[in-house]
Amino acid sequence: MTKRPKTYTEKQVTKLVEKGKRGRYYVSQNLYLLVKDKGIASWFLRRQFKNKRIEKKIGNYASNNIYFLDYVDAIELATKHQRTFDLGLNPFEQQHALVNTLDELVSCYLNSQSGRYIKEQEIYAREIQPLLGNKLLTEITRNDLETVLKAMVDADRKSIALRAMYFFRTLFNYASTHKLVIENVSAHLKPHLHAANDGELRDVVLSESEIEKVFNIFQQFPEQAPLRNQIAIALYLMFGCRKSELLKAK
Structure with a gap:
């Protein structure tokens, strides 16, 4: 008999993701968690179906996030998929048939991306x-x-409008590619017309007190802002160079 792999509990899974311990971890029947890095992991379902082995990502891991799957959500979704397999149907071929609203499109898109x-x-x-x-x-x-x-533009949040515009284009390009919509209603969106982005450089000058405050925060969170990143930012401020120029400098 094939030895059953070790089953990881919710607490163990949380620790593995927090530490970024790379690997594939068995959670429940045919369900695995693939940990790629700290805080980055994805759920995969493996199943034999019609003499073929199917392995499919069913979502990204996260807790307290309505668009991603936590431990309980992943088990529930995997169970639903396996019931569909048991009925002789492939749930992954029908997945997009369940996408009707913009909320559902966002959820489907985010769970399909790394x-x-x-x-x-x-x-x-x-x-x-x-x-x-x-x-x-x-x-x-x-x-x-x-x-x-x-x-957003009228509320003077032009940078937010620009980011939202690009997200719209990404979402509806995905929807169009997967035949979820007849027309890509975002295809005409342009930064200068719909996000008031004229491409001009902003005139922003940081005060010494602001710079000091930023570096104090960096030092409080060394994991998120390691020393090499702090040094790089200091060099940007001193020389006023671009990132690519600094990386290419001898």
């Missing part, structure tokens, strides 16, 4: 979801997207 899109999630939850989250993809128009972006 990137975390933390800032985009914040912007979506605060600026976009209350207006368009529950709206059917088939009912979302170009004007809907323009209205959301214009509200």
Whole structure:
């Protein structure tokens, strides 16, 4: 008989992800967690189906995040998929059939990517979801997207509008590629027209007290801001050079 792999509990999984201990960890029947780095992990389901071995990512790991899957959510989703397999159907071939609203598109897209899109999630939850989250993809128009972006621009949040615009384009490109929409309603969006971004450089001057405050915070969080990063930032401030120029300097 094949020896069953060690099963990892929720607490053990949390510690593995926090430490970034790379590896593949068995959680429940046919369900594995692949840890790539600190705080970065993905859920995978393995299954034999019609004499073929299927291995598919079912989501990214995170706790307290409505778009990603925690330990309990992953087990529940894996169980649903396995019931579908038992009925003689492949749930991964039907996955996109369940995407109807913008909320569902965002969730599906984020769980299909390796990137975390933390800032985009914040912007979506605060600026976009209350207006368009529950709206059917088939009912979302170009004007809907323009209205959301214009509200940000009018509130003098142009950088947020620009990021939201690019996120719209990413989402609807994905939806168009997977045939979830008939028309890509974001294809016409342009930075200078819809996010008031004219490409001009901003005139921002940091005071000495602001710089001192930033470096004090860096020193309080050495894991997030290691010494080499602090040195690099200090060099940027002294020489006023670009990142690429500093990296190429002898």
